[in-house]
Amino acid sequence: KNEVEQSPQNLTAQEGEFITINCSYSVGISALHWLQQHPGGGIVSLFMLSSGKKKHGRLIATINIQEKHSSLHITASHPRDSAVYICAVTGNTPLVFGKGTRLSVIA
């Protein structure tokens, strides 16, 4: 079974800072998802990637398949980015989730 580890667990940043959240997994996968969980609990899918890099607005996700590692970057962070960011992986099996990284961005 895949083990998904995220770091850091908690992160506090000043508005405008560049943020990096890391995810590593133990077994080869077919896809990795980055999800955002709002303070109210709802989950939004940010990215799904199986190789390389994807960008959407101020968010960038990268994955290194050989290293079994992915990063989520937020440029010019804003208080509205405050949320829990969750990494989840699949190898044509049900999603296995990490514990999440709680991000707080302070104005």
Add this chain to the structure above:
Amino acid sequence: EPEVTQTPSHQVTQMGQEVILRCVPISNHLYFYWYRQILGQKVEFLVSFYNNEISEKSEIFDDQFSVERPDGSNFTLKIRSTKLEDSAMYFCASSTGQGNTIYFGEGSWLTVV
């Protein structure tokens, strides 16, 4: 933008009672899922559903749980006899295919007392 909708958003139930959580997946999606998240813990897979049958289920999804797609739009999770440890946020999700982006609902908070 199309979205997955879930009802109720919150439910409090007595231990031993049956609960039905309802979901309306995105209309052209073919794969449906239920996940749960116990407070303070990570999200866990419960069950996936495709072509009117369960395609995969986790060890959590025991005989107390069942899923149904009673009509062309709803997807339900039933817990037959709730236990205290069933208290969690339950998320419904859907996708167009395996390996595609999964769209989550806002979740249903279930509290068993």
